[in-house]
Amino acid sequence: MNYENFTPRHNKIGQVTCRMVFASGIFYAVITTIGLLSLQSPHDTIGNPYFTVMEILSILISLLMAFSLIAVHYNTELTDRFYSLAALILMCITAGITSCVHFTILSVSNTTDVDQLQNFQFFFSFKWPSVVYALDILAWDWFFGLSMLFMAPVFKKNKFEKNLKKLLIVTGVLSIIGLIGVPLQNMQIRNIGIIGYAVLAPVAFLLIGKTLGRQR
DSSP states (O other): OOGGGOOHHHHHHHHHHHHHHHHHHHHHHHHHHHHHHTOSSTTSOOOTTHHHHHHHHHHHHHHHHHHHHHHHHHHSOGGGHHHHHHHHHHHHHHHHHHHHHHHHHHHHHTSTTGGGSTTHHHHHOSSSSOHHHHHHHIIIIIIIHHHHHHHGGGOOSSHHHHHHHHHHHHHHHHHHHGGGGTTTTOHHHHHHHHIIIIIIHHHHHHHHHHHHHTOO
């Protein structure tokens, strides 16, 4: 792998994708809030057009995160590239699972008479337990959480990076803690993971973009 071919232009792309992760995360939060406020009952699920926008954003954000970590990997010192490469691979797995899950949901949910499909709720709903819900938890609570923990050691040069390192560790730990909700069959506990990957992660990527701006 020839790191000399990584130019300042490529580095700039990494900065832009990091900012796009932050902006998309804010937009996702706004759409989710509007969708929740539109519900007639707390037991209802968010409907369209909010649900469709949220699904598309989930795919987009995961891909932007993967692109951002490519830039991080190429900027990482040789002694730390094991960690950055591991973080990149784990993020690519996250993006792969997420893209499959949410594209499937978008495709199937628009099928005529979808509610009449046998075992639809078990396979394609975000009400626990369901197959797509379990895969989404696997992607974000496990693979994403591990990606953040592996990426943390990369940032250590100065006070700014050390603070970013702490944020990445907290983000990863909270994401992984969400897994506890699965064996306990309690999705309220699982929501702890959402704080990690949906609330803290966009801020972390914004700061990662700033570190990339200081490179080269």
